[in-house]
Amino acid sequence: MAAATRRGDGYVARPGAVRSVVVAGAVTPGPRHRAPDLFPPGGVARGTIAAMPRTTETTDTPPRRPSGTPPFWQPGEQVWWRYLRPGWRPGDPQTVHPVTVVRDDADALVAWIAPGTPVARPERPDGRSMRDAPIEEMFTAPRVQRWGTWFGRGNIRYAPTGRPWSVWLFWADDGRFDGWYVNLEDPHVRDDRNLWTRDHVLDVEVEPDGTITMKDEHELVAAVEQGRFTQDEADRIHAAARDAIAEVEAGRPPYSEGWAAFRPDPTWPVPDLPPDLRP
Numbered sequence: 001m002a003a004a005t006r007r008g009d010g011y012v013a014r015p016g017a018v019r020s021v022v023v024a025g026a027v028t029p030g031p032r033h034r035a036p037d038l039f040p041p042g043g044v045a046r047g048t049i050a051a052m053p054r055t056t057e058t059t060d061t062p063p064r065r066p067s068g069t070p071p072f073w074q075p076g077e078q079v080w081w082r083y084l085r086p087g088w089r090p091g092d093p094q095t096v097h098p099v100t101v102v103r104d105d106a107d108a109l110v111a112w113i114a115p116g117t118p119v120a121r122p123e124r125p126d127g128r129s130m131r132d133a134p135i136e137e138m139f140t141a142p143r144v145q146r147w148g149t150w151f152g153r154g155n156i157r158y159a160p161t162g163r164p165w166s167v168w169l170f171w172a173d174d175g176r177f178d179g180w181y182v183n184l185e186d187p188h189v190r191d192d193r194n195l196w197t198r199d200h201v202l203d204v205e206v207e208p209d210g211t212i213t214m215k216d217e218h219e220l221v222a223a224v225e226q227g228r229f230t231q232d233e234a235d236r237i238h239a240a241a242r243d244a245i246a247e248v249e250a251g252r253p254p255y256s257e258g259w260a261a262f263r264p265d266p267t268w269p270v271p272d273l274p275p276d277l278r279p
Contacts, residue, residue, distance in 0.1 A: 067188040067195060068161030073104040078271035080194045081111065093122035093145040098271035099157065108253065109159045109188065112264050117150040120277050138219065139226040147279045156262050158254040162187050164200065164240045167254050177260040180206040182244045184237055200237045204244050212245055
C-alpha cells in the first residue's frame, strides 16, 4: 500500500493519547491507488491467506459476515473501512477511513472517500510514517495511533466480492483521471457499520493508458523476513496479483464500468471517525 505521490491523508498526533505498541505486521494503506472461521467453506478466493484474529470479535460486537451477502448498505450510507494487522487486539493502532457507500450488492462494494474526511492510522512514535522506517524494521517498529484529514480530490474504492483486493481510482488536481491502484488485501468481512480487511503489502498500479506495474515487491520480501507473512503466504499473494492483472487485461469490472467518470453527490456530508477513534 504505497502510492505516496497520490496519498490524500495528512496526520497529526492526538494530544495526550499517543500509545506505543510494538507490532509485527501492520503497514499503512496508501489510497492511490483473514479471519478464522469468518468465511464459509469454499467461500475464500484464491490468494486469501490467514484471517483476522478472533480478538476483533467481542461479546459486544455485532456478528460478522462476508461482504456480498445481504442486508446490503444503501447509497449514501456512511461506514468505516478498517485495516487491522495480524494479531490485532482492541486498543492497538489501526487504520480507519470513513467512506460513503456508492453501491453495494452481491457483486461488489463501491465506496467514496471525500476530501476533508477525518482519518486514522498507525505511525511511528516520532511522527514519521511507517513507510519512512528503514526497510529492515518496517514491520517490527513500534507504532502509535495518529489522526489527520484526507485531502486532494478523494477516491473511489471498488471491492469485488470474495476477491483478495480492492481497486482504488484516483484523479489529478486538475480533475483528470489518474489511474487505478489495486490494493491486495483480504476479502472483506462486515457488520452493520464496519468492514474489515488486512493489507497484503504487494500492489498493482494501472495507468490510464493500461500500463501495469507491480508495486512494493521488495517490501513483501521484507515482510517475509520480518515474520509478517510466511513464504507460502507471499507466494499466494503473488498469485492473487496475477489474478488481479488478468482482470485488468480482460477488461472486467471495475475497468469496464465507467467509474473514471464518477462524480460524488454534492449533497453527501463528510463522514466522521467512529466514536472510539475520534481525537
